[in-house]
Structure formats: structure tokens, C-alpha cells
Amino acid sequence: MSDIMGPVRVRQEGAVAVVTVDFPPVNALSTAVRQALIAVFRDVADDESVAAVVLSGGPSRFIAGADLREMAGLPAPPFLPEVIEAMERCDKPVVAAIAGAALGGGCEIALACDARIGGASVLIGLTETRLGLIPGAGGTQRLPRLVGIARAVEMICAGRILTAREACAIGLLDAVAEGDPLAEAIARAPGTVKRRLSRVVVPPGEEKEEVAAIAVARRKAGGVPAIEEAIRVVTATRGQDFAVGLAMERAAFLALRESVEAAALLHLFFAEREATKIPGLGDARPRPVGTVGVVGAGTMGAAIAVAHADAGFPVLLVERDEAAAAAGLERVRDIYARQVGSGRLTDGAMAERLGRIAVGADWSRLRDADLVIEAAFEDMDVKSEIFRRLDAVARPGAILASNTSYLDLDAIAAVTARPEDVVGLHFFAPANVMKLLEVVRGARTAPDVLRSALTLARKLGKQPVVAGNEDGFIGNRLYAAYRRHAEYLVEEGAAPAEIDAALEEYGFAMGIFAVSDMSGLDIARAMRQRRAATRDPRERYVTIPDLLCEAGRLGRKTGGGWYRYADGVKAEDPAVTALIAGERARRGIVPRRFTPEAIQRRLLAVLANEGAKAIAGGIALRASDIDLAFVNGYGFPRARGGPMWAADRMGLTAVLGEMEQAYATGGAGSEPAPLLIELARSGRTFSSLDRGE
Ligand code: NAD
Secondary structure, X not given: OEEEEOOEEEEEEOOEEEEEEOOOOOOEEOHHHHHHHHHHHHHHHHOOXXXXXXXXXXXXXXXXXXXXXXXXXXXXXXXXXXXXXXXHHOOOOEEEEEOOEEEOHHHHHHHOOOEEEEOOOOEEEOOHHHHOOXXXXXXXXXXXXXXXXXXXXXXXXXXXXXXXXXHHHOOOOOEEOOOOHHHXXXXXXXXXXXXXHHHOOOOOOOHHHHHHHHHHHHHOOOOOHHHHHHHHXXXXXXXXXXXXXXXXXXXXXXXXXXXXXXXXXXXXXXXXXXOOOOOOOOOOOOOOOOOEEEEOOOHHHHHHHHHHHHOOOOEEEEOOOHHHHHHHHHHHHHHHHHHHHOOOOOHHHHHHHXXXXXXXXXXXXXXXXXXXXXXXXXXXXXXXXXXHHHHHHXXXXXXXXXXXXXXOHHHHHHOOOOHHHEEEEEEOOOOOXXXXXEEEEOOOOOHHHHHHHHHHHHHOOOEEEEEXXXXXXXXXXXXXXHHHHHHXXXXXXXXXXXXHHHHHHHOOOOOHHHHHHHHXXXXXXXXXXXXXXXXOOOEOOXXXXXXXXXXXXXXXXXXXXXXXXXXXEEEOOHHHHHHHHHHHHHOOOOOOOOOHHHHHHHHHHXXXXXXXXXXXXXXXXXXXXXXXXXXXXXXXXXXHOOHHHXXXXXXXXXXXXXXXXXXXXXXOOOOOOHHHHHHHHXXXXXXXXXXXX
16 A cells, blocks of 8 residues: 555555654644645555554654644634544544654643654654643543543643653653664554543542642643643542543633634744744844853842853853852852752752853953853943943954943944954843743844854743844833833822732733832933933933932832832832822822723833834834733733733723823823824724735
């Protein structure tokens, strides 16, 4: 037998039918693949010369998962459950030969086989919850029958992807082949005993482990309803008929598929792929980056060094003098010690990573660096001096980057004789944890330097977003407007704690005033002072944060800011309430009440409005980049898709209406963006703008 059914090929080796999916690039489960698989399994089931079946995706692939392009629209039948039904009806042992990715639907297909043989490159898991869904073709029912309920909850809720070794350790793979998994699967298939998970009972589990797995999943749910649904259908497998569970799963899957959260997460999935498509880069290749230098070993520099060491780069961390270098090394050690203390890192791994970081005050060593990232004080004179020194010491072709939050990158680049090698790499605190990396493109930044920055981000496991060189780039520019308007709301009558509660109810991990207390009120004050000379006098200026600073309330580090902290516990402070009341009275403001929804709508409108200005000014390439920045760098809830996407959901006419009120409150600087007005009037959205419509 040798046959081709569209994207699926069948050949016979002895009594074994080898079914190979061949649908480049990743063997996604498109309609054509689903159709072909159903037809093939019907054929081999009926073919008397076939005693066993091996299912493969070729030497380096299996089935990566659903075809997400299809999912964005309305997929056509047959659906995946019908493929798996056809496999179930095949009364011969079926062995999966897995190389590469077997994710989502690909993993569900593997679970429907009688045995799973993996290659060394296997990446396997049920990742649907990452997109706000649950597995919809039996994954939630088969996995617990194989690995137990606690593990299934943990894997499905986290969308965890296992390596070959990990999968084998828990029995998700029966064996890891030394060489080609296909050859081994073919050899094993005739002797394989049929073991359909649909007929297996859920193994007894430790209740304590299940309760713990569920608690962790709920804590990390982040407003994604799929998590609760996954817990419900997985835990129901105990003592329940397989068919009943399958129906339960399908109903939950179909309902989630219509959910706004799933649409938001799918939007972010595509946004991540768009973010590295940058006009003007042509076919520029990244410059090779081996050794990385970091200048300044303060809060950011130390964590930036850690981020690079974690990713395997040798790091040269340079300070102004030996004493500062010693303090920097302590900071690096502290970061790792905390990780070891909480069990996230072993002593051995810490030693290895620490071994990659050389700390000192000898700048001549930076000669060996392919990339140097400056993370010294946020001061133009300091940075200019550093870049002059770097220009003198760095090798030709080395990339020179600044972690500046607000300063003019072109002015920094201009002090060097090689402005084309200069780029902004704006990390977020803590730099070894936060996913966002804003890549600032200067007027002269060379295409291959920008490409290198994007490649670096990937190696660091970070999400790059390219921003134009303007005060605050994308993220801090939006954040400044958001904070200003949160302060206007305070002056108008809302308590900081009410605003924070509304934001947390919306899905932010922390409200804006709690965040200010954490990062320190002095940082924002320094920024306001820097801007004082250029601020439009007609812009409304709230003095409450300055008064807090003057009272020595710089945030958590001084025991109080917008809140007070006794033993680290946050509480409203009557002194702050009185200070706010005094300011309102001084300005003749009669305080109003704001509902949580009013607060949420106002601040969302402000973010989207500022985002529209960033797009129109060329600071952001697209609305979806702004969404990525806010979700990955500022705690905006993923399940809401980012501020621009959420604004589309609110409706841009409503956003504009809200912004007109915000303008009446804030005055100069809060004008509705012409782009927002244009989109609202023409009935378009930020998404349609991104699509070029
Ligand atoms: P920091 O004050 O903690 O650290 C700055 C370090 O730079 C100090 O250790 C100092 O000794 C060192 N330094 C100063 N001048 C130097 C010189 N000439 N040569 C070598 N080292 C020198 O500051 P930070 O919070 O780490 O911020 C550093 C940079 O990162 C700033 O540009 C800041 O705007 C930016 N940034 C900060 C954050 C944040 O949340 N803290 C976030 C993003 C970006």
C-alpha cells in the first residue's frame, strides 16, 4: 500500500502502515490535514494486510497543533474530535513517532495513540489555555488517565511544554529513541499492546497534590476563565464515564472559543509574531553577539547582567570604581541568592551563572564585548561621558546600547563617531524577570544593529517592541498619561485605594498607586522636574505627589507613600487622605464619587488616546505593539488583550466620548488624538488600522 491523501502519505512496511503528515511548515492541523487523517485511518482500519499503524510527522516534526490562522476565522469541518474518533475506531495498535513539537491538538492526537515514542527534540504539551481555551478533542480526559489528575491540572493550566526526558519521566512518552523515533516506532508497532486511554481508569492520586495543583492554577489564572474550566473538566474524570467527560469538555471548549478572553489571547499571539516585522530592515543579518558588557551595576545593570548570564552570555559588568563594583557584585549575588532561597535555582546553577559575570572597574576589558549596554544614572551628562569612553574603548562594529528610560537616544549617539552602532535597549525592572524589551531605534541606528537587538531579545526570552526615539518611547509615554489622569481622578474625588481597587478588579496585578509606592515616588518626581521647563503651562498639574515627597513619603522604602506600610502590610493612611482633602479644598474642588467602571473606562481611554498619538507620530509601528508593551511591561491583564485591543472592544466612539471628558478635566496635553477621532468617525478600529484597512 502506498498512497497520498493530500497532506498525508501512507506507505506500508511489512504489516505496519506508516502514516506521515506532510503539511509544511509545522504540520498544523488544517482542514485538509483533518480530512486526510480521517480518510487514512478509515482505510488502514479496513485493510487486512495492516496489523499495526505508526503515525509520524516526518524526521523533524510531529503535529505542531491547531492551524491558528484558521482559528481566527470560522474553521470548516471535519473537526479534530472526528479525527480522533476515526483513530479510536481503528482496531489496530497505533504508535505515535514524535519528533519536534506535539502541542495542543498534536498532543491530543498523540494521546489517542496506544503508545508514544519520542525523539530527543520532542516538545509536547497541551497548550490551549495559553490561548484562553481548553483542549477540545479529549486532551482533558486522556491526560489525567495517563499521568494522574494533579499533574494533568498542572500541565494543562500552565500550558506547560515538556521536553522528551520530562515527558518520558511521567509516562507521557513510553520511550525516547536514541536515534530516529520513526524507525523505533516501526520496530515496536507489531508487538505493541492496544492501550486506549479512553478505556483506562484515572489512577488514584494524592488528594493533597491535587488540591495544591488546583490552588497554584487558580492563583495564576490572571482572569482567564479557561483555567477554571480546565480544573472542572479534568477533576471530573475521576469515576466518570469517558463519553460523559468528552461531552463536558467539548461544550466547555466551544463556549470558551466564543469568549472575549480567548480572542484577546489569540490577538496577542499574532501580535508577538508581527512585532519583529520592521520596515526598512531589508535582509539585514544580525551581528554576532557573544560577550556582553554592561556599564553600571545598580538596580538595572545588575539585573541586566543576570538576564544575560541566565541566557548563557559571558558578561563584563563595569562600574565607576572598585567600591561600586563590589556593591554591584553584591546586588548580582542577592538576585541569585533569592532564587536559590525560594527553590527556583540550585546552588550549582547559581555558581555556573555567577561564573559568567565578571565585575570590575577596568573599562579596557570592554574591548572584548560585542555589545555594551549602558545602565548608569538617568542623566545626560553621565551618559554622554560614558558613550565617549565607550567610543574610545569598544571594538569597531560593537553595538552600543543605552537602557535610558526617557533621554534622547540620538543625542547620546551623537557623542560617538559611530551613531549607526547605537540603539536603545530599554529593560524593565526587574530586568531578569520582565518580558518586555523596548528596542529604541535612533535616527541613525543601522538595520543590522536593530536586527541584532531583536535577535538578542529572543535569546533572552523577551518580547521586543520597537519604539521611536521620543520622550518615554512607547511604554513610559503612555504610562505618564495614565498616571497623570489617575492623579486627576484623585483630585476630583476618588481615593487612591479606590482607583487601585478598580484597576485590580479590571485585572491589573497591582493598582497604579501601589506600583508608584513600590518603584519610589522620587523617580517620578525627578522626571517631572526634568520636564518642568518644557511643560505646557495650561496642563493641569497635581501637586499631591510632590507634597508626599516633601513629607518624606517616597513609597515603600520609607514606610509610606500613597499608602502606609506597617510590617510591609499596605494600608490607607489618614494623613494622606487629609493631605488630598486639603489640596482639593485649596483648589476649590468639590469631590465627586467615581464608580469602578468609570475609573476603568477613563484610564483605558487615556491609554488608547496616548497610544493613538504614538502611532500617528511614528513612535509605535502598530497598535498591537502597544498592546504587547503594556501587557509585558506594565501588568496590563493579558486576558484583555492590551489597551488598544480593549479600546476597540469598548468601541472607539465611546472611547472618544470618554476622552472628551478627560480633556475637559486635564486640559492641554489631554486633547483627543486626531487619529482616534478619525477612526471613531469612520467606524474603524485600531485592529483595522493594523490590517491596513
Ligand atoms: P541605579 O542608581 O540603581 O544604578 C546606576 C549605577 O550606575 C550605579 O551603580 C552607579 O554607580 C553606576 N554609574 C553611574 N555612573 C557611572 C559611570 N560613569 N560609570 C560606570 N557606572 C556608573 O539606577 P537604575 O535604577 O539601575 O537605572 C539605571 C538606568 O536604567 C537609568 O538610565 C534608568 O533610567 C534606567 N531604567 C531604570 C528602571 C528602573 O525601574 N529602575 C527601569 C528602566 C530603565
